[in-house]
Amino acid sequence: MTTVIKNGTIVTADLTYKADVLVEGGRITAIGPDLKGDETLDATGCYVMPGGIDPHTHLEMPFMGTYSSDDFESGTRAALAGGTTMVVDFALPSPGQGLLDALKMWDNKSTRANCDYSFHMAVTWWGEQVFDEMPRVVARGINTFKHFMAYKGALMVNDDEMFAAFRRCAEIGAIPLVHAENGDVVAELQAKLLAEGNNGPEAHAYSRPAEVEGEATNRAIMIADMAGVPLYVVHVSSEDAHEAIRRARSLGRRVWGEPLIQHLTLDDSEYRHPDWDHAARRVMSPPFRDRKHQDSLWAGLASGSLSVVATDHCAFTTEQKRYGLGDFTRIPNGTGGLEDRMPMLWTHGVNTGRLTMNEFVAATSTNSAKILNMYPRKGAILVGADADIVVWDPKKSKTITAATQQSAIDYNVFEGKEVTGLPRFTLTRGKVAIHDGEVRTEEGHGQFVAREPSGAV
Amino acid sequence: MTTVIKNGTIVTADLTYKADVLVEGGRITAIGPDLKGDETLDATGCYVMPGGIDPHTHLEMPFMGTYSSDDFESGTRAALAGGTTMVVDFALPSPGQGLLDALKMWDNKSTRANCDYSFHMAVTWWGEQVFDEMPRVVARGINTFKHFMAYKGALMVNDDEMFAAFRRCAEIGAIPLVHAENGDVVAELQAKLLAEGNNGPEAHAYSRPAEVEGEATNRAIMIADMAGVPLYVVHVSSEDAHEAIRRARSLGRRVWGEPLIQHLTLDDSEYRHPDWDHAARRVMSPPFRDRKHQDSLWAGLASGSLSVVATDHCAFTTEQKRYGLGDFTRIPNGTGGLEDRMPMLWTHGVNTGRLTMNEFVAATSTNSAKILNMYPRKGAILVGADADIVVWDPKKSKTITAATQQSAIDYNVFEGKEVTGLPRFTLTRGKVAIHDGEVRTEEGHGQFVAREPSGAV
Amino acid sequence: MTTVIKNGTIVTADLTYKADVLVEGGRITAIGPDLKGDETLDATGCYVMPGGIDPHTHLEMPFMGTYSSDDFESGTRAALAGGTTMVVDFALPSPGQGLLDALKMWDNKSTRANCDYSFHMAVTWWGEQVFDEMPRVVARGINTFKHFMAYKGALMVNDDEMFAAFRRCAEIGAIPLVHAENGDVVAELQAKLLAEGNNGPEAHAYSRPAEVEGEATNRAIMIADMAGVPLYVVHVSSEDAHEAIRRARSLGRRVWGEPLIQHLTLDDSEYRHPDWDHAARRVMSPPFRDRKHQDSLWAGLASGSLSVVATDHCAFTTEQKRYGLGDFTRIPNGTGGLEDRMPMLWTHGVNTGRLTMNEFVAATSTNSAKILNMYPRKGAILVGADADIVVWDPKKSKTITAATQQSAIDYNVFEGKEVTGLPRFTLTRGKVAIHDGEVRTEEGHGQFVAREPSGAV
Amino acid sequence: MTTVIKNGTIVTADLTYKADVLVEGGRITAIGPDLKGDETLDATGCYVMPGGIDPHTHLEMPFMGTYSSDDFESGTRAALAGGTTMVVDFALPSPGQGLLDALKMWDNKSTRANCDYSFHMAVTWWGEQVFDEMPRVVARGINTFKHFMAYKGALMVNDDEMFAAFRRCAEIGAIPLVHAENGDVVAELQAKLLAEGNNGPEAHAYSRPAEVEGEATNRAIMIADMAGVPLYVVHVSSEDAHEAIRRARSLGRRVWGEPLIQHLTLDDSEYRHPDWDHAARRVMSPPFRDRKHQDSLWAGLASGSLSVVATDHCAFTTEQKRYGLGDFTRIPNGTGGLEDRMPMLWTHGVNTGRLTMNEFVAATSTNSAKILNMYPRKGAILVGADADIVVWDPKKSKTITAATQQSAIDYNVFEGKEVTGLPRFTLTRGKVAIHDGEVRTEEGHGQFVAREPSGAV
Ligand SMILES: [Zn+2]
Ligand SMILES: [Zn+2]
Ligand SMILES: [Zn+2]
Ligand SMILES: [Zn+2]
Ligand SMILES: [Zn+2]
Ligand SMILES: [Zn+2]
Ligand SMILES: [Zn+2]
Ligand SMILES: [Zn+2]
Known part of the structure; x- marks a missing residue:
């Protein structure tokens, strides 16, 4: 199963450019124009970020x-x-x-x-x-x-x-x-x-x-x-x-x-x-x-x-x-x-x-x-990187409130704050966990990420 | 005509990894393992850098x-x-x-x-x-x-x-x-x-x-x-x-x-x-x-x-x-x-x-x-970037001297300094201008690079 | 004519001590206990300062x-x-x-x-x-x-x-x-x-x-x-x-x-x-x-x-x-x-x-x-110094207002500010110009103070 | 017994001026021109300092x-x-x-x-x-x-x-x-x-x-x-x-x-x-x-x-x-x-x-x-202060050496250093302890100086 993020602007720590992103097997497998996949996520007007x-x-x-x-x-x-x-x-x-x-x-x-x-x-x-x-x-x-x-x-x-x-x-x-x-x-x-x-x-x-x-x-x-x-x-x-x-x-x-x-x-x-x-x-x-x-x-x-x-x-x-x-x-x-x-x-x-x-x-x-x-496995939009991706809608607004949050805590220190700029989609190793406001997380999907000692690099 | 830089380690401003680099038409067209091209530059033991x-x-x-x-x-x-x-x-x-x-x-x-x-x-x-x-x-x-x-x-x-x-x-x-x-x-x-x-x-x-x-x-x-x-x-x-x-x-x-x-x-x-x-x-x-x-x-x-x-x-x-x-x-x-x-x-x-x-x-x-x-057209090892590349040999040494330099000046302020780390190959928009010590530059090959005002980004 | 400032505490840039101050001919002529003079200024509870x-x-x-x-x-x-x-x-x-x-x-x-x-x-x-x-x-x-x-x-x-x-x-x-x-x-x-x-x-x-x-x-x-x-x-x-x-x-x-x-x-x-x-x-x-x-x-x-x-x-x-x-x-x-x-x-x-x-x-x-x-002619409480002295009452308060000021200006940028700490007496070269709220200044009493170039010291 | 330091220039932390200094009973009793005493110390060309x-x-x-x-x-x-x-x-x-x-x-x-x-x-x-x-x-x-x-x-x-x-x-x-x-x-x-x-x-x-x-x-x-x-x-x-x-x-x-x-x-x-x-x-x-x-x-x-x-x-x-x-x-x-x-x-x-x-x-x-x-009892040239005084000869030179020092230690970390500027006389509470190179110290002359808590000032 492949997923393609289409029509977005990729924003990384050092680049901003228009391209589609193809995801397969939990990884990014292609970045470029006009990509196709089994599932399509429309990123029009959005930033595609790590x-x-x-x-x-x-x-x-x-x-x-x-x-x-x-x-x-x-x-x-x-x-x-x-x-x-x-x-x-x-x-x-x-x-x-x-x-x-x-x-x-x-x-x-x-x-x-x-x-x-x-x-x-x-x-x-x-x-x-x-x-x-x-x-x-x-x-x-x-x-x-x-x-x-x-x-x-x-x-x-x-x-x-x-x-x-x-x-x-x-x-x-x-x-x-x-x-x-x-x-x-x-x-x-x-x-x-x-x-x-x-x-x-x-x-x-x-x-x-x-x-x-x-x-x-x-x-x-x-x-x-x-x-x-x-x-x-x-x-x-x-x-x-x-x-x-x-x-x-x-x-x-x-x-x-x-x-x-x-x-x-x-x-x-x-x-x-x-x-x-x-x-x-x-x-x-x-x-x-x-x-x-x-x-x-x-x-x-x-x-x-x-x-x-x-x-x-x-x-x-x-x-x-x-x-x-x-x-x-x-x-x-x-x-x-x-x-x-x-x-x-x-x-x-x-x-x-x-x-x-x-x-x-x-x-x-x-x-x-x-x-x-753990870079560039994480923190990157690159071919080969884990498909941990957020499709960011800079126009989307909400008022933060504990009433609607995912967190189990009974309050929110940011209660009442307006924010503009929110995820349209969030992908964790290729899985779409957040889909336009809908929560599609999967318990146990997360894996431990081993990190080499820096001296080994 | 394609050129492939093989067996090197790519070093950019934020990544270090092993991969070959394929060059065609003055641009980088592929980065990955086991690439092939008409001409091969051996980067064994070298760093492939912008x-x-x-x-x-x-x-x-x-x-x-x-x-x-x-x-x-x-x-x-x-x-x-x-x-x-x-x-x-x-x-x-x-x-x-x-x-x-x-x-x-x-x-x-x-x-x-x-x-x-x-x-x-x-x-x-x-x-x-x-x-x-x-x-x-x-x-x-x-x-x-x-x-x-x-x-x-x-x-x-x-x-x-x-x-x-x-x-x-x-x-x-x-x-x-x-x-x-x-x-x-x-x-x-x-x-x-x-x-x-x-x-x-x-x-x-x-x-x-x-x-x-x-x-x-x-x-x-x-x-x-x-x-x-x-x-x-x-x-x-x-x-x-x-x-x-x-x-x-x-x-x-x-x-x-x-x-x-x-x-x-x-x-x-x-x-x-x-x-x-x-x-x-x-x-x-x-x-x-x-x-x-x-x-x-x-x-x-x-x-x-x-x-x-x-x-x-x-x-x-x-x-x-x-x-x-x-x-x-x-x-x-x-x-x-x-x-x-x-x-x-x-x-x-x-x-x-x-x-x-x-x-x-x-x-x-x-x-x-x-x-x-002018990033990432310049300063990057990315597909689509200009093939301005140096294949850097970290073991290569020389003593700087005006006697052997390319510069037209009759002295060198670094005269007598030992350096370790020198180009094996230098490519300018795909053309191999320096080939293991041999100078193959081409007068007039260089082009003006237009740079957009930053406000336009 | 001599003036003595009695019962005060002398406060200078580096000393605080109890002593009377005797003034004659525009200068300080004695500092010590139990001084006497033709005129006495009572500095009880006050600081005697340059x-x-x-x-x-x-x-x-x-x-x-x-x-x-x-x-x-x-x-x-x-x-x-x-x-x-x-x-x-x-x-x-x-x-x-x-x-x-x-x-x-x-x-x-x-x-x-x-x-x-x-x-x-x-x-x-x-x-x-x-x-x-x-x-x-x-x-x-x-x-x-x-x-x-x-x-x-x-x-x-x-x-x-x-x-x-x-x-x-x-x-x-x-x-x-x-x-x-x-x-x-x-x-x-x-x-x-x-x-x-x-x-x-x-x-x-x-x-x-x-x-x-x-x-x-x-x-x-x-x-x-x-x-x-x-x-x-x-x-x-x-x-x-x-x-x-x-x-x-x-x-x-x-x-x-x-x-x-x-x-x-x-x-x-x-x-x-x-x-x-x-x-x-x-x-x-x-x-x-x-x-x-x-x-x-x-x-x-x-x-x-x-x-x-x-x-x-x-x-x-x-x-x-x-x-x-x-x-x-x-x-x-x-x-x-x-x-x-x-x-x-x-x-x-x-x-x-x-x-x-x-x-x-x-x-x-x-x-x-x-x-x-111009030190220590000015800025000092020392024998020989000019008798430019303020007898400062740290308990005295007032509200600053243009209505009662000496300055000719028709307003005061500190209007309405309370201050505590005011002169009881002010002496200029021995002359009592301010006497417990009463203004006894003398037009033309002031003199030009010549200052040597510092290089001459 | 009175001692007078004559013809010197008094140098304190904030003043430099010519005056004689009279010492009696371990204290400075007068500072001024033309003072006389039982003993005279000639400070011509010298600085009289605390x-x-x-x-x-x-x-x-x-x-x-x-x-x-x-x-x-x-x-x-x-x-x-x-x-x-x-x-x-x-x-x-x-x-x-x-x-x-x-x-x-x-x-x-x-x-x-x-x-x-x-x-x-x-x-x-x-x-x-x-x-x-x-x-x-x-x-x-x-x-x-x-x-x-x-x-x-x-x-x-x-x-x-x-x-x-x-x-x-x-x-x-x-x-x-x-x-x-x-x-x-x-x-x-x-x-x-x-x-x-x-x-x-x-x-x-x-x-x-x-x-x-x-x-x-x-x-x-x-x-x-x-x-x-x-x-x-x-x-x-x-x-x-x-x-x-x-x-x-x-x-x-x-x-x-x-x-x-x-x-x-x-x-x-x-x-x-x-x-x-x-x-x-x-x-x-x-x-x-x-x-x-x-x-x-x-x-x-x-x-x-x-x-x-x-x-x-x-x-x-x-x-x-x-x-x-x-x-x-x-x-x-x-x-x-x-x-x-x-x-x-x-x-x-x-x-x-x-x-x-x-x-x-x-x-x-x-x-x-x-x-x-402990100021101004110490550290001052003022009437009433302890007569701890050094008469400093800015022209006097020597080479520092352990061979001639007063200290009991068998070496000197400044050995061989030339210095210009040395005491002609040193007085401790009025007693002349150093007299033009001659040591006239008196064992047990020194007294403990009690110092009030600063909060008491
Ligand atoms: Zn913590
Ligand atoms: Zn913590
Ligand atoms: Zn310049
Ligand atoms: Zn320049
Ligand atoms: Zn100004
Ligand atoms: Zn001004
Ligand atoms: Zn210590
Ligand atoms: Zn110590």
Whole structure:
């Protein structure tokens, strides 16, 4: 069975041109004029782009004996509805748990995925077992290792552990990722705020100021430099962190920054909302920032000092959020975004003139594929590439609302936002999962994407 | 007649993969395994890359009634010998001369070119005629206008003229280029140095310090910003200029910087050479700088704050240089480089680990094609693209010497430098111009490449 | 006759201590405990500080055949009422007028001054006469020369003229000052705005964006560096200009920046006021900026990258402002501030914790005295220093209003602002000019203060 | 008994003028023309300046059961010989030792001092006892607390401890000091170098790169900012650390940096010396850096982003250094400098034009007195101030050599350097300790200088 996408304009990270695209066996088999196939998708007036890649999600993440509400099924369904055809999730070992053991758990959860996925492995503790298993994780197709500089007493690793892990990455051709906030200072600020009676969600933002993120980013960059590895900084939310990245890059260092769509488009006034639920639903780390920081992130995308746009999708329900009533430090950290990332970035980036269409593709798809070493299988419209494709209708509008979303979460942080620019069709390895508003996803269609260590290239 | 490049590894700005390339009618007609053609070029052990584009040359440039020694024939022959398959030259109107009139002169000179070429148009004076002719120049396929902030009394335009010209560029979808040095200050410093008896070539460098370049770069960026156009800064030679560009980019402004291979690899100690000829042959503007500035330029290429590598090839002979004996201000400004740009950048960039191969292609070819709006016809290895291809042998070495060069100039500023990484074959629109050391160029084979205004895209 | 200031706390740029101050013959003759004098001023609860120095005023400035409304009498009376005991005004030669000739005019106007004063000389055109007269101006006790980079067609000098004048300053031990805005670009923006029908006062701000100021500041710094002189940048209003100053200072260059009290405390929303008069009265160059720029200026005062706070007092009346009805470019540039500079800076600087009291004294008095080379005769509470003293009552409050001010101008840009911190007494060379709210100034009491060239120190 | 210093030129941090100085009872009792006293010191041709204050010394520091060779007697004798009249040493509690207990040990050692001294208290561990004793230390006249971010396993404190200590400082009006290097990374680099067989003194420098210092400086600044205290960074040796300080200051934060005379004038080539002893004698932390870093430090002194010049004097003998033969990590860290700080800074700062004489006084004396809150008792030439005075002969020259020094150490890191500018006389609280080359120090003359918490001012 062949599918042809006809009459569209192909937009990739570096090209814009008119051509049809032929898909067969899950791959792109031809690009050119006047192609024919068994099934035809009409892309008139649309842009045919590489499907989005969200390099940072947490589906079915464990929390207090339950899980975040979007699992690999609903999460990837939401992704596809918004034009995203691949997610990279995080395998998170418990304290003392082996990496391979944790990986098995994530393997199990991901069997229901509607689109392809890959994993980052987190280094949540340090020891000989972790050291030994790291190359075995790489052998399993995972070349990226996440480190938390915050969440003290839980996921956080210290500088000496991080340096050891980064050096291990260097040896095995893997890339370290960091969640960059100074966990010691955050913990003290949290305790101080609680002691002063500030226990509401607004205190969450007070406990994690931009300075704390900037410092940790700067520190991680130094440690990576000393270890001789590149560095990928997740959820860059502030000018402070971005400045550290820019400064390192200006010295020729290889550092990538990942802003989230939330930080690009929402600000900290959300936490001052009188409704506890409204504010708590926006609790994530780092917290939303003010306008100055937003401007910085957009400029970074335009100039190339920031590389990719993610969501950190971690869909805690209002009920789960309420676990932190009376103590903001117990509000589970995370918001949704998978379904809205691409329409929101198009609306606020391309439609405003901040980003070109090619830069949009780079930021939402191609750069992730390159950095994570799965380009051009992913992130490309090329013959031979996986047929992960979004047919983007730049005229299509909607108002974002939880009422109609695919995500299992009971609210949406973008509730009420108008977007213009939405998928007409989304294809995952050739399968049309979204067809003009109709959801045709197939549970379990998604496959794990193995990624070679970069040193192997 | 078809030609096939077999057994090589294709390296483009964003891909590295094994495939053969089929060429017919001057274009790439197929990329894939096991291709066959009438003629076979063996690329075993080689990289198949887009031919180089030098975005900044001055061939057969008028000087005191004579011309710089490399004309479009010898210049493009030298280019091809070094893997460069296209040059972009500058049409330079005399004071009061119309743009179209000047263009005609450059059209005439370029008929002998061995490879394709395009032009930038210089705005060397300002008036209604220039204003009126600018869109007609664009209609002729030239979307870039060069402005000199130095060479007072000759090519230099003042801020108000430059602002007017930049605004005109904005209206017609063209991009302004600047030679950024403060011409007023240079003129005063020259006079002061001469008055003090400093008339040798070393005084050339003293008269054009990095501060003077940084200032003008900063000024041009502001003027472009006010006019609402992007900006292309030619021959960025210093941290001062690079800092201004970085700062603008960090605010989201669209500014590109072009370092030269000379500034990347040679330093100002050359001007202290006891032999007047040696020093005078290196006289160009901006002058060579010290190590601090070199480090800055390399870091800029790695981080993306600088975009393309050029030569400013302007091959004045020793005899012409001697016109400035006793008065450094009369030494004609310019050096060669066309033949050596790619081997020197590969040797000092890729072989040292500063740049990836893909970044090498971006800097030497693809980025120029994109910025100057001729991508993917040029700068790409894609089906349908012009077959401007270099088959690069990373093991091939030589010692650069004027004795064996194609360039007509009687010396070489890189004399004695060892390079590793050289073309095995160079194809210009399908024609094999360099065949394993043998020169098979064809005078007049080169064609003018028209470039649409960027606004039209 | 002796006067003693009793029971106060002396606050200077680097000391805070309790002592009485004895004044005789216009000078401080003793500092210590339990001093006695013919007249006693009770400073209980007050700070005894060096009288303010406003390094930037335009009293009785010529305009279209009339003059700005505050002359040396009313202007210095206003100054004294606000704790300022010295002003430095600008002698402005007309096109072609000799410097000494202009100086004579300012000598004549200043005879009525109530407090001491000095002059900067402006270089408004360039020629042999100016070159020759500069050392004669220095011999007359004026070691600072102002250059306008804006006001094209009137006061503006070009880069070559400015470079020549700066080099002349270097030779004679004088310091150049600059009004830093790119006059060419301003002129074009003005024409464009008028052509588009934007002729109201809000267009004044649009025509002089911060970028234009930052650029000119950066340029002036480079030119001073090349000329080998320090540089004093007047009315630094933006982060853009401040960044250029900081960057230069971080390289060890000697550059001082002078923010105005207006830019520190008022913002550009003033120009959006519906009342034409309200907006036009705030028209000055550079225009008021937004919050980001204000924060930058305050940080500069705290960190030392900005040195002094001035007013650029140039009191055009509402009637004079209306000359620009229908054409914002004809609105005379200037506002008042002399009377309010110190109370406003104390209220918004010291009372908020941004500045220490010692930093307040440095910014309002001592740093000007040092840079302009009249320290410790001025700017100090030391035995032998001129008895220019303000006895500052940190508890005293008022609401600023034109209705009760000394200034001759018919409005006040700070109208309605509350200030806490006001003079109880102001002494000018020993004479009590302000006595607990009562004005006892003496026309003609003020004398010219000659300042040696810095090279002579 | 009165002493008069006649015919000199007084140079303070902000004044230069001719006057005699009368001293009685250890204090300055008069400043003016034609003073008379029992004893006369002829200052003809000399500058009369506040005696130097070295804010950072380690006299008789414990090491492996012995002590660094200069104790409070020889150390302060060396200080006086070089024009320094006060030292601030560090009380260093052992692990678990109480602060007051440690202070007692330093009280005992310091009884033999020839000049006045004060102490910083080090926070080398954290616990309730330290928390409780901190205000008692302040009550004892010590308002500064030092924190080590390096020396892991020994003096180092972690971020949470440092944050807690900084907050405690904020509560009690004290100022935190930091030794800023990332101790975790240093420890790992040391282990790696040793494992690779790099055990010589040159590996000391490799194990403590500038990046590691820049990172820690940046981190300490953030933590101080969050705690709401100013910060004093000791021994700033690199552009990396200086950049972090500049950046913080540009945001209005109160951060002071202290470069050492060694880092200003010596570079890392010293560690490549073939003689193990030569190199080991220069081992200190941070290590010497290259020219780029030196330029940065000098520019910081000129622009005010760096505040004071110290020595970190810690005089380990060659014999003690040899403890680290075969293992560079065991070489005791420290060099001399007390005797040479002022002549070296004058020679390389004032004589070269980098610093004015007033800036020299500020950097060597007055700024320390102000920051450490003992101004104007110390650091001033004012009536009432302690008569800690150096009469500086700008013409006097010598070649530095261990053979003739006062310091007990058996070598000198400045051996062979020519200096011009030396004390003719040095007075400590009125006593002439250095008299034209003759040493007249008096053991035990020195007294402890209590310093109020800054909050009390
Ligand atoms: Zn995170
Ligand atoms: Zn996450
Ligand atoms: Zn040029
Ligand atoms: Zn050129
Ligand atoms: Zn002005
Ligand atoms: Zn003015
Ligand atoms: Zn230390
Ligand atoms: Zn120390």
